[in-house]
Amino acid sequence: MPTEARRPLGRIVALRIVLFAALAMLAQAIAVIVEYGRDPEYLSLLALEQETDALAAGLTHSGTRVSYQLPTALDGRYGTDDSGYVARVRTASGVVLFSHCDDACTRHFLPLDLNPPTFWLRVITHGYPLSFAGGRVIESGDQRLFFEIAIKGDTQHVVWEVLADEVLDHMILPMSLTLIFVLGATLISIRSALRPVTEAAEKAEHLDPLSPDARIEEAGMPREIAQLAGAVNRSYARTRELMNAQKLFTSAIAHEIRTPLAVIRLELERIDHPAAQRATGELDELGHFVEQLVTLARLEASDRSGFVPVALDELGRDITGTLAPFVYARGASIAFEGEPGPTVLGHAALLKDAARNLIENAVRHGGPGVSILVSAGPGAVLTVSDDGVGFEPGAGEAPHYRRAGGLGIGLEIVRRIATLHGGRLEFARIAPHGTRARLVFTAAGEVTPAR
Structure with missing residues (x-):
């Protein structure tokens, strides 16, 4: 899975918390609407409180004098005839500051000469749409003002405004604050809980399966993460056991085959026949394969702790003279060709094996009369170039030399040696023909970038 396609666990959990919180809010909103809808009298009480609060916004004071102007937002409701909504504002002594009510609706209000109660409500028609009359005393400065309203039919759907305010004030805002705190606490907890996982992943990235102490420390981890770390450690242990068994098996087979091959070759050399000569050549190829198996076994047994600085120019010059x-x-x-250049931390014998394999591949598979050039540099690079037939890169695979026959594990050995030394093996075609193989390393003293 590409890295960009992966989402952090914190984001996944946060999105799910928000989703379920939204669903919970929706479910509770529906429950509130249903519950309130069963009690129209309670909705009438809430509508009375809401409408009188809105009407009270029109009060103004000038010293001890109080005046009233209907708020513009309510003009279409309490300032229009035949709207079905009427209101009256008066003092406790009966002085009317505002009235939008004819003689017919006055009967729904309390008499002006009556000292009004703090709150009163009378249902005109039960059920929906709301039809009620009521009043409420509101303190303004040092005066008590009495607001009375009557609603007949609720044509402007005050009931939905009431429900919306109830949902917003008593559910959405409190739940949103709770969600913010819960979400923040959850993300902090997840980040804290996953910190050991992040640290373990960074350590696992640099674990060497060949190292006997390659393991992830389980101390201080939560139980579930410690179980994962333990499984990784056991997997590394099994990998080391399998690699050690393979190493012993490969080395044993290689050494057991060497002697019979040498005996068979001596016998074939005594026979003067073309078939015997062809068999001798095939035995040489098999002997070469056995030598590579021995090299591979030695490679798998290598210990990085014994690496020392190796000068690439000296190594290239030495292997060129040896194989000439x-x-x-x-x-x-x-x-x-080459000049004194960087050194590489490594095992000189293994690096020579890598260069030897590249040179032997060029000789064996480059074609008749191939010319080979070994060069060191620029930088921590060892290059083997030839003007032979080149290679054919496979679809989606690393390139391999063209060859007639051959058992071909040499390049795999070279790749493993390069990886063991923190480097890589690169191939390129040389125009008009030929091949360039490069061993690219990190110079001694530099930091090998994480891969």
């Missing part, structure tokens, strides 16, 4: 007789005996040529 082999190269010229097969009709090819070899040369070295």
Whole structure:
């Protein structure tokens, strides 16, 4: 799965919390509407409180004098004839400050000469739409003012405004604050709980399965994460056991085959026949394969703790001189060029094995009369180039030399040696023909980038 497609666990949990909180809010809103809808008298009481609060916004004071102007927002409701909504504002002594009510609706209100109660409500028609009359005393400064309203039919749907305010004030705002605190606490808890996982992942990225102490520390981890770390540690232990068994098996087979091959070759050399000569050549190929198995076994047993600085120019010059007789005996040529350059932390014998395999591949598969150039640099790079037939890169695979026959584990050995030394093996085609193989390392003293 690509890295950009992965979402952090905190984001996943946060989105789910928000989703379920929204669903809970929706469910509670529906429950509130249903519950309130069963009690129209209670909704009438809430509507009376809401409407009188809105009407009270029109009060103004000038010293001890109180005046009233209907708020513009309510003009379409209490300032229009035949709207079904009427209101009256008066003092406790009966002085009317505002009235939008004819003689017919006055009967729904209390008499002006009556000292009004703090709150009163009378249902005109039960059920929906709301039809009620009521009044409420509101303190303004040092005066008590009495607001009375009557609603007949609720044509402007005051009931829905009441329900919306109830849902907003008593459910959405409190639940939103709770959600913010819960979400914040959850994200902080997740981040804290996952910190050991992040640290374990960083350690696992740099674990060497060949190292006997390669493991993730389980101390201080939550139980579930410690179980995962323990499973990883046991997996590494099994991997080491399998690699050790493979190493022993490979090494044992290689050493057991060497002696019979040498005996068979001696016997074939005594036979003067073309078939015997062809068999001798095939035995040489098999012997070469056995040598590679021995190299592979030695590679798998390598310990990085014993690495020392190795000068690439000296290594290239040395391996070129060592293999020159082999190269010229097969009709090819070899040369070295390079200047003193960076050193590489590594195992000199293994690095020579890598260079030897690249040179032997060029001789064996480059074609008749191939010319080989070994070079060191620029930088921590060792290059083996030839002007042979080149290679054919497979679809989606690393390139392999063209060859007639051959058992071909040499390049795999080179790749493993490069990886062991924190480097890589690169191939390129040389125009018009030929191959360039490069061993690219990190110079001694530099930090190898994480891969």
